[in-house]
Amino acid sequence: MICPVCKTVALQNEDLLQNLVAKSCKQCHGRWIPSYQYWQWLDKHGDILPEKPKEEAISLPVEDTGAGKLCPECGHFLTHRKVGHSMDFSLDRCSNCGGIWFDRNEWEVLLSRNLHDEVHFVFSSPWQKQVREEENTQIYESRIEKILGPEDYGKLKDMATWIKSHPNKSTIVSYILDSKV
Numbered sequence: 001m002i003c004p005v006c007k008t009v010a011l012q013n014e015d016l017l018q019n020l021v022a023k024s025c026k027q028c029h030g031r032w033i034p035s036y037q038y039w040q041w042l043d044k045h046g047d048i049l050p051e052k053p054k055e056e057a058i059s060l061p062v063e064d065t066g067a068g069k070l071c072p073e074c075g076h077f078l079t080h081r082k083v084g085h086s087m088d089f090s091l092d093r094c095s096n097c098g099g100i101w102f103d104r105n106e107w108e109v110l111l112s113r114n115l116h117d118e119v120h121f122v123f124s125s126p127w128q129k130q131v132r133e134e135e136n137t138q139i140y141e142s143r144i145e146k147i148l149g150p151e152d153y154g155k156l157k158d159m160a161t162w163i164k165s166h167p168n169k170s171t172i173v174s175y176i177l178d179s180k181v
């Protein structure tokens, strides 16, 4: 099996986790997990682990090699989809055989967020819908920050967090809207 990024380097077996063997490239450090390997491992893995917050993500450089790769197993084009959840990279999956390609450090980052056992969901419509909603929220937030400037935007965010978690939030909101001060 040849690396879909380097195109000349043979992939070699690598024990990723207990019961999970990947095919790894020594040159670009990408990894291929064949579909049957992934599902066999997931079957023994038990319940899906709760997602960890973005602050707990391991700090490693991810080199997303982009779309357009071919499946190292069956030669079909790989589907390229954003992971979202505050991670700025995409994964590639073969829509024919179901194998998944991880560029350098993508697996490690997913593992640190406990999302390594949910990669099969990344390619589903509900997950991708959530990714688009996240992107829209980010666009909206950066627009507000641009209007207010970073300092006032920071104050607004703090205030919003405080109000939303306050037991009397409706009183506070009414006061802000109606106050003559």
Ligand SMILES: [Zn+2]
Pocket: 003, 004, 005, 006, 007, 009, 025, 026, 027, 028, 029, 030
């Ligand atoms: Zn490679």
Ligand SMILES: [Zn+2]
Pocket: 071, 072, 073, 074, 075, 076, 094, 095, 096, 097, 098, 099
């Ligand atoms: Zn394939």
